[in-house]
Amino acid sequence: MFSTLNAQALTGIVFVIAVCWLLSENRKRFPWRLALGAVAVQAGLVLALFAIPGSQGVLAAITGAVDGLARATNEGAKFVFGYLAGGDQPYGVTNEPALFTFAFQVLPLILVISALSALLWHWKILKWITYGFGLLFQRTMGLGGASALAVAANIFLGMIESPIVIRAYLDKLTRSEIFLMMVVGLATVAGSTMVAYAAILSPVLPNAAGHVLVASIVSAPAGVLLARILIPETPGEGGEVADYRSTLKYDSGIDALVKGTADGLMVVLNISAVLIVFVALVALVNVMLGGFWLFDGPVTVERVLGWLFMPIAWLTGVEWSEAGIAGRLLGVKLTLTEFVAFIQLGAVPEGEMSERTRMLMTYALCGFANIGSVGITVTGLSVLIPERRQEVLGMVWKALFGGFMATVMTASVVGAMPMGVFGS
Template identity: 80%
Template sequence: MPNILNLQSLLGLAVIVGACWAVSENRRAFPWKLAIGAVLVQAALVLLVFGVPGSAVVLNAITGAVDGLATATRRGTQFIFGYLAGGEQPYVVQNQPALFVFAFEVLPLILVISALSALLWHWKILKWITRGFGLLFQRTMGLGGASALAVAANIFLGMIESPIVIRAYLDKLTRSEVFLMMVVGLATVAGSTMVAYATILGPVLPNAAGHVLVASIVSAPAGILLARIIIPETPGEGGAHADYDSDLKYDSAIDAIVKGTADGLMVVLNISAVLIVFVALVALVNVMLGGFWLFDGPVTVERVLGWLFAPVAWLIGVEWSEAGRAGWLLGVKLTLTEFVAFIELGNIPAGEMSERTRMLMTYAVCGFANIGSVGITVTGLSVLMPERRQMVLDMVWKALFAGFLATLMSAAVVGALPGAVFGT
């Protein structure tokens, strides 16, 4: 029998879908079959990874792969930065946790995964995996070939890299299909960052790597559904054909590694710059708010975000006693990027947050839907299809709304499943 928290998540699922219907451009065109199908696909994917007998072997393999990548990356980082990156220390260390430096422990993973992803794409391994997911979305959700391929690519590539995969078809996409591509790009994360997130959460969340991987995958169907609700496809339009070939090509394996590393470097630099600036801005606002007190405590950005998003966190299945802290994490994700939210989630000691809440928040913050990504989306798509720049500008805030809710929908679906599936 479902408990109250499972029912709470089902209520949140209904509220999320209802919120998108309320801002729909055509409320009469609600995609009932797609709504049922999207939720079933999400639940099936989660159960496939966590609920099928023998799934522990798969989860252990995923965790082992992440640990192996982290270890290999650490060797390369220590070769360049020595003891600063955790290598042999030239002095006696009194505080071992202080050796963890985000710039040396987490960001280099993005470089390695980016290069590895490019190599796997050149070897057609990642291309065939993407094609498989593309066919899945095409057959189960009625997407056109180009849209299905872009959605599948978003699971593994970035929100700007994936449109490059279907660059030859961008001018053939309808307004609804462009919007869908934007929403799914904001609802998912790139493969280059998944390993970093899993590394951050590994010490405090069992099967963290599996949860992060599944979170990005299941948010794709959620993004498809919410995008179709807000801007439905006009009957008779859409369905641009794609032969699952791509403009994203490399000349050789070495070319893939070099270009993949260069792309990863740009991601690392962007993440570093955004984190420095946004964390500094929040600290600046907190300084300005330092003179105000409310409810026996100083008013801070963190407390305000907790108040605003606590009801949202409760709706996805978080107990009210933890909703304030969970709501704060949602606010951090929206304003300061999901990277900061994952860092803060990883910093919460295991005994100070229940495993269920930590798991739900992993799904809720695992997406690029934040204010900073609005600029990235507009800039990237304007370069790829300059003639549609105004269309992108007109839809980008709706896309942010849908992308943010898509990750919440994924968390609500997970929250509605029996805890026994995840061993909680």
């Protein structure tokens, strides 16, 4: 049944598109057909993945697969790290939840999934799935073959790995196409981190793995739309054709596993370093703000972010009574990375947040659009296309805005649908 919360979410979709149009480099070239098509593709994908007969069985299988991967990874982590990764404890345990260690119980998942992703790419399984989505985006959203393939690759690979898939075409892409690739890369997540997010949320959100997977898929069309609004393509330019023979190749299955593990290790190290630095910086700011009080509490970065992002959270279809905590999570995602935001979302007690709000926040948080990713994006693309580094630097902050708003738009599209679609 349609409710005021659904109307809020519809308003959120209009708001996101309108704000991006106001910031557009060419407001006269608003892509009306793409706007209608992108929202339709998003809604259609969500309905196809949740509402069609048998979809719940597929989602249950995905959840089972993720649980199996988590258990298998935990065995490897326990072999290396022992009791730090949940192995037999050498002392009596009085507070079992305190045994959770992010570094030893979540990050190892990234290593395993990164290796498996490389192997599936070498076996051409993931490659053909990516090509299928590429053709879908090419036919339905009017993208050039190279851009469509990069967008599809972003759903499963990282925001730096996906440009490697079309490395031979990067120097031929227009400014608008490079911007589009950046926005979609920030609006989606890699397959390796999807499983980690699902593992964090599975105790508190039914079908967590399915929601995280769908979130990354349906944010891609939103990223395409907002990128085209912010920096429209010049008529007659773009549309570089790709022959779909990727430059991302491995010599053998063992080579794929070894290189995938090495790539995963770099991701783990980057995540660890960024989390340490950004959490420390926020803590430092909180110390400096410690002498200020407002509304019967000390002023902190988290409280300020909650106030700033409260209206945006409400526009995704969240109850106003929960918009404060939801807004704080959006702010944490932007400043401290989505990993911290997902950990905090998973730690919210069931009685303090409804299942609807938790689900909507899963979609809104599921993207690499955070300040730390700006540096990763610039560094990665500067290596791949050094001659266009200044161009990338000039667009990266606008790309961060587009990627962040794309996940908000995705949450609004999901929020506009009746909860019955999701089996609740």
